[in-house]
Amino acid sequence: MEIKIEQPDLELCDFTNPQHCAALCDLINEYITHPMGGGEPLSDSQKLRLLDGLESHPKAITLFVLNDRAIAGVLNAFVNFSTFKCKPMINVHDVFVSDEYRGKGLGRKLIQGIIEIGKSLSCGKITLEVRVDNSTAQNLYKSEGFEEGNDPMYFWTRPL
Template identity: 40%
Template sequence: MSTVTISIADFDNPTHAQAIVDCINAYATEHHGGGAKVAPEIASQIVPGMKRIPGAFTLLAWDGDKPVGAAVCFMGFTTFAAKPLVNVHDLSVVHEYRGQGIGSKLIQAVEDHARELGCCKVTLEVRKENPLAEKLYLRMGFGDPDGFETRFLDKKLT
């Protein structure tokens, strides 16, 4: 493997847009990601949709010109500190590149970018069925704030 680089995706660059979708599909096809690629009609709307969200950004990991990972992020705000935050919504490393420190590099790049943006923290969630990701996040210093166990719940709107 050559040196992996991290860059901020340009949502208007078709190569970057496809890299984002490919990395999301790499996660989606795993059991804890749902077991199937994102439907084409949804995949085609991922990057255009993110472009419409203020504060959305994606960091891409590259091995040369091959995309090997992505961190899809959105800025938010924490009322408890009255400052912005970054939420890592999706973190994906292509299967054959796992165990090589790419996830750590992506998380570190997210933290660095969040600091540049004046954010006070980075948040993320992890599925119980994804212990390898949880191990990475714990190793990178993520945990339950102030000792309170945190759960992420959602409700799909129809």
């Protein structure tokens, strides 16, 4: 799966680049500890598992958005297959922009970037989950053409 990005303010994560690895871990920790994440920061061993897991996953996409060459946000997504569309699809798992860079349209650039990637991979759709109480993200996603499915769905989970 070869992915190319044409937008100069977007960059795919290079897992051989220590700055990229550090930025990814920092952003995910900021996201996890943010009120919308509601969790505990990753331990050092979890950070290594995160980096190794994303790098070794054959269908993972980790996309950074830059602000004046600084990594300001991240989008993690995974290519899957839609049996109904009979085409690949992308599921967006994380979209996060660091607090200091919010309000600059960087989340929109991440969403537009994954849409561009989806088109280049001939995907049939892009899916994502969004919290009911996250109206800011909902407004962004709606403005980029996302909508609730024809039959609204719950996102259920079973921890293992």
